[in-house]
Amino acid sequence: MDGEGAGRRRPPLRASLETGRLVAPAVNPALLAGLAEAIDDREVVRFDYSDRRGEESRRRVEPHRQIHLLLRWYLLGWDLDRDDWQVFRLDRVRDLVRTGVRHALRDLPADAALAYLRQGLNADRRRVRLVVRARPDRVADALKFEDAEIHPGPGERETRVTVWLDSWERLVLGLAHLDADFSVLEPEDFRGACAAFARRLLAASGHPEPPST
Known part of the structure; x- marks a missing residue:
């Protein structure tokens, strides 16, 4: 390698970074x-x-x-x-x-192109509103792959969440890994789906009823 090539250095930011790979549709x-x-x-x-x-x-x-x-x-x-x-x-x-x-x-057909896109994407999705008993930054990390609006909640360490879903199961799994209590504000049938999911988990654990505390 000649002296000129040996003296080249990558920019500090690029040299200091390693990134993981996320699977997504490729665009040229x-x-x-x-x-x-x-x-x-x-x-x-x-x-x-x-x-x-x-x-x-x-x-x-x-x-x-x-x-x-x-x-x-x-x-x-x-x-x-x-x-x-x-x-x-x-x-x-x-x-x-x-x-x-x-x-x-x-x-533009809406206040912003992003707002117009969301209107179309959400036409076939279900809106779910929640209160999660955790800080907004923790909730945002747990739901980082969901189309969600996240705001500080009415109480200390509470977060209000509005999320548009293709699959409610994925949302429940994300919230379960967050390890925080949450309440479903709407829709009513999502509460029933959560209850059915909880019963399946309890049955799998060998405890058909919630353990007493």
Whole structure:
């Protein structure tokens, strides 16, 4: 190695870090960069898109915002053929083409692109409201992979949580590992699901009834 190469050092931040790997849908950095430039230039793009049913289509879109939420990348854009706002999963986008055609700036369909994305994602989810008897930072760590709003609760060391769920079982497991008491405010059927889950755990432990304290 020559003297010049031997003298090079990595930046201290990069040299000091090791990171773990999280499994998430892969998105090509070139796609993110191309869309970022198209958004900045207000340029219409074309791409092939596969929806959640696996159906393929060719789309012409005015791109407005890229959004990162819960380990996934999305594009909010105006679909020229459908004459409406659409949200696209970027791991389902292929063969991006920048057309060179400019478009006018549009008002977003919500206060922020993230708010609009959440409206669509939560349409098929259940909202659950809880009070957890733990500090907000502990609750946030236990629910870091959930789409949750977390606020200090009415009492000391209490946290109010609103979370939108595909599966209530995953939420119960996260809260169980937190090792803190919690109360379900709504919905009523989630309380029943928790009770049924508790009975299964008690049966598995050989104690069909809660142990006396």
